[in-house]
Amino acid sequence: MPPRVDREKCDGCKAEEEPLCAQICPGDLMVLGENKKAYCRAARDCWDCMSCTKVCPVGAIETRAPYQLGYHVAKLIPMMGTNTITWTCIDINGKVERFRYKNRTT
Ligand code: SF4
Numbered sequence: 737m738p739p740r741v742d743r744e745k746c747d748g749c750k751a752e753e754e755p756l757c758a759q760i761c762p763g764d765l766m767v768l769g770e771n772k773k774a775y776c777r778a779a780r781d782c783w784d785c786m787s788c789t790k791v792c793p794v795g796a797i798e799t800r801a802p803y804q805l806g807y808h809v810a811k812l813i814p815m816m817g818t819n820t821i822t823w824t825c826i827d828i829n830g831k832v833e834r835f836r837y838k839n840r841t842t
């Protein structure tokens with residue numbers, strides 16, 4: 737499923753010429769619209785790597801779990817810490833679970 741951008745939260749990386757989600761997408765899929773809000777320009781080319789979701793500084797991008805796995809309302813939301821990533825998983829019944837992992841060692 738392609739990333740979904742919350743237009744209320746997205747600030748276009750404060751009008752940077754190339755916002756963070758566009759810089760990091762390996763498929764060059766994230767772009768800014770005329771309204772300076774990001775969107776995925778070719779949803780079927782997205783392979784759910786979630787790089788854009790993780791890099792967004794304002795948490796404006798979320799990934800919907802594929803229909804076959806969780807129907808459209810299920811979500812996975814990452815929160816980047818300094819050395820950790822916390823995933824919030826919301827299932828089709830609204831049940832929330834959080835998983836925290838170290839993603840860097842010093
Ligand atoms: S990284 Fe987030 S805030 Fe920046 S343009 Fe993309 S969606 Fe908007």
Ligand code: SF4
Binds near residue numbers: 760765766788
């Ligand atoms: S999930 Fe990955 S491939 Fe899809 S738009 Fe985001 S960065 Fe690009």
